[in-house]
Amino acid sequence: MIESPSDNRAPDSRAIAARFAALSHPARIEILKHLSASCCCSCREVVDHLDLAQSTVSQHLKILVEAGLVRFEADRQRSRYAVDHAALAGVSASLRDLVNSCCASR
Numbered sequence: 001m002i003e004s005p006s007d008n009r010a011p012d013s014r015a016i017a018a019r020f021a022a023l024s025h026p027a028r029i030e031i032l033k034h035l036s037a038s039c040c041c042s043c044r045e046v047v048d049h050l051d052l053a054q055s056t057v058s059q060h061l062k063i064l065v066e067a068g069l070v071r072f073e074a075d076r077q078r079s080r081y082a083v084d085h086a087a088l089a090g091v092s093a094s095l096r097d098l099v100n101s102c103c104a105s106r
Helices: 013-022 026-036 043-049 054-066 085-103
Strands: 070-075 078-083
Touching: 013 054, 013 085, 026 043, 026 054, 026 070, 026 078, 043 054, 043 078, 054 070, 054 078
Parallel strands: none
Antiparallel strands: 070 078
16 A cells, blocks of 8 residues: 555645755656556556656656655555655645745735
């Protein structure tokens, strides 16, 4: 079973910024798109989809996992990765709230 950190509190500014930072690289966006197209993927499957070295993909996956946007499961010699859809929805809500709060006075 792929697990994600469980924290029901609203994310603070640092957590939100960390997730935005994780989304700030085009390769990580492409990785999220690829992972979203299937239930879960191994690092090798992501590498095969992108024109990037395995070590580069692994580093990008690590950043996405640390930001809580991707879930990780060790599966013998092949690790499995899956998008955390609730976390991405949270990023969307955080951005919407920020834009609404900044533009409310206009």
